Amino acid sequence: MTGFWSVARAVAWRNIHNFFTNPAIIIPSLLFPLFFFTAFAGGLSRVDQVPGFDYASGYTTFVYGFVLLQASTFGGIFTGFSVARDFESGFSRRLLLGAPRHGGIVGGYWLAALTRAVFTISIITTVALIAGLDVNGNAIDLVGLYSLAVLVNAAAMLFGTGIAMRLRTMQAAPLMQVPAFLLLFLAPVWVPYDLLTGWVQSAASFNPVTLVLEAGRGFLAGEPEKVLPAFGVGLLLASLTVLWARGGLRSAERAA
Amino acid sequence: MRRTGLLFQVGVLARRSVVRTLRQPAMVVPSLVFPLMLLSINASGLESATHLPGFPTDHYFQFALAIPFVQGALFSANSAGTNVANDIESGFLNRLALTPLRRMALMMGQMAGIVALGLIQAVTFVVVGVAFGDGIAAGVGGAVVIVALSLVISLGFGLIGAFVALRSGSGEAVQGVFPLFFAALFLSSMSLPRNLIETDWFRTVATWNPVSYMLEAIRSLVIEGWNGEALALGFACAGGLALLAMVAASSALRTRMVRT
Numbered sequence A: 001m002t003g004f005w006s007v008a009r010a011v012a013w014r015n016i017h018n019f020f021t022n023p024a025i026i027i028p029s030l031l032f033p034l035f036f037f038t039a040f041a042g043g044l045s046r047v048d049q050v051p052g053f054d055y056a057s058g059y060t061t062f063v064y065g066f067v068l069l070q071a072s073t074f075g076g077i078f079t080g081f082s083v084a085r086d087f088e089s090g091f092s093r094r095l096l097l098g099a100p101r102h103g104g105i106v107g108g109y110w111l112a113a114l115t116r117a118v119f120t121i122s123i124i125t126t127v128a129l130i131a132g133l134d135v136n137g138n139a140i141d142l143v144g145l146y147s148l149a150v151l152v153n154a155a156a157m158l159f160g161t162g163i164a165m166r167l168r169t170m171q172a173a174p175l176m177q178v179p180a181f182l183l184l185f186l187a188p189v190w191v192p193y194d195l196l197t198g199w200v201q202s203a204a205s206f207n208p209v210t211l212v213l214e215a216g217r218g219f220l221a222g223e224p225e226k227v228l229p230a231f232g233v234g235l236l237l238a239s240l241t242v243l244w245a246r247g248g249l250r251s252a253e254r255a256a
Numbered sequence B: 001m002r003r004t005g006l007l008f009q010v011g012v013l014a015r016r017s018v019v020r021t022l023r024q025p026a027m028v029v030p031s032l033v034f035p036l037m038l039l040s041i042n043a044s045g046l047e048s049a050t051h052l053p054g055f056p057t058d059h060y061f062q063f064a065l066a067i068p069f070v071q072g073a074l075f076s077a078n079s080a081g082t083n084v085a086n087d088i089e090s091g092f093l094n095r096l097a098l099t100p101l102r103r104m105a106l107m108m109g110q111m112a113g114i115v116a117l118g119l120i121q122a123v124t125f126v127v128v129g130v131a132f133g134d135g136i137a138a139g140v141g142g143a144v145v146i147v148a149l150s151l152v153i154s155l156g157f158g159l160i161g162a163f164v165a166l167r168s169g170s171g172e173a174v175q176g177v178f179p180l181f182f183a184a185l186f187l188s189s190m191s192l193p194r195n196l197i198e199t200d201w202f203r204t205v206a207t208w209n210p211v212s213y214m215l216e217a218i219r220s221l222v223i224e225g226w227n228g229e230a231l232a233l234g235f236a237c238a239g240g241l242a243l244l245a246m247v248a249a250s251s252a253l254r255t256r257m258v259r260t
Helices: A001-022 A023-043 A043-049 A061-091 A091-098 A103-131 A137-169 A170-185 A198-206 A207-223 A227-255 B006-022 B025-045 B047-051 B059-066 B066-089 B091-098 B103-132 B137-168 B171-186 B201-209 B210-223 B228-259
Strands: none
Touching: A001 A023, A001 A061, A001 A103, A023 A061, A023 A103, A023 B006, A023 B137, A023 B171, A043 A061, A043 A227, A061 A091, A061 A137, A061 A170, A061 A207, A091 A103, A091 A227, A091 B025, A103 A137, A103 A227, A103 B103, A137 A170, A137 A207, A137 A227, A170 A207, A170 B025, A170 B103, A198 B025, A198 B137, A207 A227, A207 B025, B006 B066, B025 B059, B025 B066, B025 B103, B025 B171, B047 B059, B059 B066, B059 B210, B066 B091, B066 B103, B066 B137, B066 B171, B091 B228, B103 B137, B137 B171, B137 B228, B210 B228
């Protein structure tokens, strides 16, 4: 295991360093969730007066539930971009030749994705608290909420890494971003599920992210709901994407 | 007309710009697909907002139809900036500087591709609006005015993209500015009418944001019919933006050509 952790630490350190020192990487990671939070919590706040809107903690908290999930997801997806960039620059090829345990490479990217997500979520949570975030959940609820966020972050990072390691080009970025974007936005983003209409409601009923989002909002409101199905979905996504990333690593090893 | 006249120069560069833009599916397809996808998701996701007292229409689709026109123009800004930055990075602009080409011709020619893209976007969004919504309240004339306004908006944002590229000389800088364009859209009356925005600071920002008036002008033609005030404000904001951006881009081009 020594080889695994030394590789993971080195890869994680390099990526975290790049993240915090490169404005072109850190700014979009922060700006997009902040834009969404500001636009929805500020611009749509009156939506909580729509008949049937029954989320007691208020619209700012309702939107925070979504933006937290979005920041976790894109913390993982943007790490997939970093993997693709490392392949384009030739760094990953050298890493694959030099690293004693290749699993440590994926482990290192996961640590970097987690650090990025924790940083982004901390900033968004601070802004949300200033804007009137009303958390009614207790400490255990919050552990549940952020555990879900960590699971989603890991699944997104493994999904992105699997694609990046197979295609090894930044041109694969839309293949990572678009499915994540669609899964997030085909969930009850602005209003509870019962207030959705048309094809988006049908899509949301099949979308696994709906369960995760509703469980997260339940934790925030102090009224946990759909906890087991949500964690089941999170664990299933993480397990499937582990296999997906493992396949990507094998593909990259063959090409190296 | 002499073969080196202004019109000839503009024509040659405009042809190149149009062909280059339309030959890049990565530039055309996302600028059509993403705004339409968001329109579709917004229309279903926020239909219940029409139950708010004072909401101007019974169908959120009609209200949200204005958004793709502005969002498409934001993609134009990115495309224009990226094209100009490519010309700088590849040395094409340096070679042009050695010819008797006029700066005005260069600027107008470069924008032709963006206007062509803007026209494709606007016509597509109008057709989608008529096919899937309740039509355009102002009729065929209103649809023509919507297309004209969205071309001015595309030109305005496209010139901002060109300005950034000319100042920085880097495609990466253009990409870096892209989120700021989206901030302008997000901090506007994009999702609700300004009088229904509850948060004071957001309503103030949306009131000062020219993008709100561009959206409201298009929205007025779609929902109400002919509203002179909304149209005057929309055209004034879009035209003013285009004029300011033209002055800034021309100045940046002059500096860039001197450096060359």
